[in-house]
Amino acid sequence: MKETVIFTPAPDAPRRARRLMIQGTSSDVGKSLLVAGLCRAFANRGWVVRPFKAQNMSNNAAVAVDADLSSAVSLYAPGSGGNDAMKVGDERPDCGEIGRAQALQARACGAERSVHMNPVLLKPESDIDCQVVLRGRVLGRQSASAYQTLKPALMPAVLDSLERLSQQADLVLIEGAGSGAEAYLRAQDISNMGLAEAADLPVMLVGDESRGGVSAAVLGHRLLWSVSERARVAGVVVNKFRGDPAVFAPAGDAIQTATGWPVLGLVRWFDGATRLPQEDSLALDVAARATSPTLAGAAKPLTIAVLRTPRMANTDDLDPLEAEPGVVLHWVQAGEPIPRAADVAVLAGSKATRADLEFVRAQGWHHDLHAHVRQGGRVVGLCAGLQMLGRMVRDPLGIEGAPGESEGLGLLDLDTEIGGDKRLLDLDAVDSISGCRVTGYEMHMGRTQGAALARPWLRLAQATGERAEGAVSADGRVMGSYVHGLFASDDFRHHWLKQMRGDIVLGAAGDGAPVNAYEARVEAALNAFAAQLEVDLDLDAIWALAR
Template identity: 50%
Template sequence: MTKAIMIQGTGSNVGKSMIVAGLIRACVRRGLRVCPFKPQNMSNNAAVTADGGEIGRAQALQARAAGLDPHTDMNPILLKPQSSTGAQVIVQGQIAGHQEAAAFGKNKAALMPAVLESFQRLAQRCDLIIVEGAGSPAETNLRAGDIANMGFATAAGVPVILMGDIDRGGVIAQIVGTQAVMSAEDNALVRGFAVNKFRGDRSLFDAGRDDIARRTGWPSLGVIPWFDRAHRLPAEDVMDLPGRATSGGTGCVIAVPRLPRISNFDDLDPLAAEPGVDLRVIMPGSPLPVDADLVLMVGSKATIADLAAFRAEGWDIDLAAHLRRGGRVLGLCGGYQMLGRAISDPEGIEGAPGSVAGLGHLEIETVMAPIKHLSLKDGIHTASGAAVSGYEIHIGETAGPDTGRAWLEFEGRPEGAASRNGQVQGCYMHGLFSSDAFRKAYLAELGARSEIAFELGVDDALDALADHVEAHFDIELMLKLAEEV
């Protein structure tokens, strides 16, 4: 019989995604067939699945930890923010429309059947499902119709372990306060607690851990120290980006403007891991650095709005100056669209219908269309012949003279565009820099060396993470607390 356990957090970004990945890898090493599951995720960092849909990037990493291909059932509801109050709604991997936050709050309960359907399908293929919550069960204003935390746990009959984050402070109040505001029915589902991101001598928190246990009546499953290799794993969400504003590398300077609706920013992870690359995420209010060798414009969930934000920061002026100095520019997906002559949205997919001028550094034009391109592809970098793998996840069709200078080829078809002088390039493919051969060739063009095997490094980090949770989290107790579903 399949068992399940759910890891919920006292708030967002407490490290649930990473710890779940470590627990999954540790349980797989015990010989268990394990699946990840997150009922509802909110992220613009998405992964394309082999079954032709998309899920949160964190669940794709957890699938990798389990030794499985990512599947849409692992994250049946994905919300992709497009504005401060609205998001694209993805149900079982496919677009189901756009909703404002207030409307979603009223209608979200209607998505529970799809959530439970995906959960039950996963239960047929594994021994254990480790479920990740979203946000916090202490958000009592969101409890009615909840599908992400206690609402799901109640509907599916899954017990819960509550995780707090000591690094942000007040972890005793986080956990005890969560119990205080939840209903008796929800509290009955909680089987224990854990504390994450501890720094220093853990024995100094023994009294705090025991106080939480005394006040809540819940057993402790562990106090987990800060995991020093977390930077080698894809960022959990956009909240992690400020902490990755500099990579620690030296040499080739790659500047990345941090746009409001930045998406699929895991494109940056292989570059950040390179010792010979000084990757700088440029936050709003700061100019693009004059010593940049490459300005890398990554994906966006709201291309036209983010283009306006780019101009409002004065980065369009900085970018033009960068090109006059002989610098290089690379645009990926939404960044590629921004570099063209114009972006048209005749059907109002991203907002009000209309057309805007692009930055004008590529002779291309983009027309937004309702069809979303989702695919995994293998190809080559035509200049070097290096093998490259990537994935498409975009709306819009792009055409123009500069596409005649495509610099990639996927499945026998040209991909991308380049300016006449070669300084500006763009394409729709994400994940390019995860391919070691391509990254080596591309960095060589910038006068830098590639020194790492990125994918091997991710697997090594997952193994180290599994060792970490084995040492500091009571996995045997977790397995005893898991219940049949």
């Protein structure tokens, strides 16, 4: 197996950005949201800010338009057991992919998304395998153990991407991954203290007060870090705080006494986080997502049942629907039937289409879906969901798992073969069928064909011409598309909702924001969190910690 990673170093130029790394005491302490809030807060002060995360693991991704093809070479030698058919795509050589969290952070900065903001993206395909994406382009599939061997070879590209961002900004905020003190990962680390040491970064450690044990977590990190690593910690932030700060004060004093690290502030629990895209579908495993607020006096809400498959991806496609008054999203868990009262059933994206298709069958959901359509319900497939709705999904090269083919659900007259180059496309078009503007992106490796394509869901008109996209069944009750982010386009979302049920009531949301302004609600949430951080933290002191 080859493990050579090729990249083009940045041209020599003086570094001008201050840099600060934000590490966490564990996963899900709120690092991504905190970085997004700090990005917006410092950008609001007039600074040029850029986010960076060396390595992210998420099946929620976004398209960036500056893929670095010099980095995108196959990891696999022919006959190595990997997929030697994965090559650098030439369909859209300027497009790449990064984690959804870094896309939100870029938005918070007011910056274009860049592959250098997240040079290594890991997209899990099973419990022990993931697709490796370097600077926006697919390298191939690696097992967890093989990836640990590969990681040191990725460090030069990581450092180069950080350097490129540093030449563009006044401040680079660098997010760590998981816990920074996992001793068994330290030797190959490229995203926490390994990166901090290699790039000479000061570190701000973030703990989560909401789960308890924040003092022990901070002290445990100090115990596990080396002397040089401890010296990098400039302070501690306690996140997701609820209660009276005066009650927590003795704990803060104890942390500082035991570690020598000052507690820089308590960041209060931010309810507005639910209005921002989730970093990963793993958030669905932590707690049930809150359903949308229904308008007082409104008609029966439109119920959308989303099938919760193990490898579902890009679940933020559904956030605009979940935010709609008059809409209730029901996340159908393993062992549950699709509710008979559901108006629409949704198959979302997936990082392992055939495996999730087999899971759908194992739950008996394939029978439920056919019954749902017979009884007048509707079914929607997004990206991999579209592939599942067809007759057959083939993966002859084993790109997403073992080579083979799986029978689809047979709700659309389509066949898909997974292979070839990954299609990455940023989209801003007008749908001539609905007359609505549509924004979003495509990110998939499958190619789909069949008679159902003669009835497209969308006809996307751009300066380069018009093309058909997606498919609709002859009776109009089953539809699918490869476009992610469809429902974030307000006019299109409302047009579609009226199609699903004409009596749906569209009005103002519970927080006063109009429902025809989903993107405005995201902006309002970012600004609200930035304003909260101005109160909860001493941003001047944090600026001074960066170097």
